[in-house]
Amino acid sequence: MGETGPMQTRADRIRQALEGAFPPARVQVVDDSHRHIGHAGARPEGETHYSVLVVSPAFAGMNRVARSRAVHAVLEKEFGTGLHALSLRLLTPEEAQKA
Numbered sequence: 001m002g003e004t005g006p007m008q009t010r011a012d013r014i015r016q017a018l019e020g021a022f023p024p025a026r027v028q029v030v031d032d033s034h035r036h037i038g039h040a041g042a043r044p045e046g047e048t049h050y051s052v053l054v055v056s057p058a059f060a061g062m063n064r065v066a067r068s069r070a071v072h073a074v075l076e077k078e079f080g081t082g083l084h085a086l087s088l089r090l091l092t093p094e095e096a097q098k099a
Helices: 010-021 064-074 093-098
Strands: 026-031 049-055 085-091
Touching: 010 026, 010 049, 010 064, 049 093, 064 085, 085 093
Parallel strands: 049 085
Antiparallel strands: 026 049
16 A cells, blocks of 8 residues: 555654654654543544644754644644544653653
8 A cells, every 4th residue: 555545654654754753753642542531622433632742953952842832733734633642751862852
């Protein structure tokens, strides 16, 4: 299947979108939907809540709010199709090295 084939998960799409938007990036996406069953925005089929780590030099000079806004803008389409919540950790390579 191609990159946008029906077997691709939302986590795959999120990872690909963020890798493309913030190169070179290290991206980790974890589906936490099972931890939010019964919460606002949760769906029986899941794929609604994610923890995301992005390490990219593109975040240099950006404050935490600007980084978050940039990620949300990249994932706008996913929010329109059922993505409900992201827990974001957005770091430059230097910040990741110190952590």
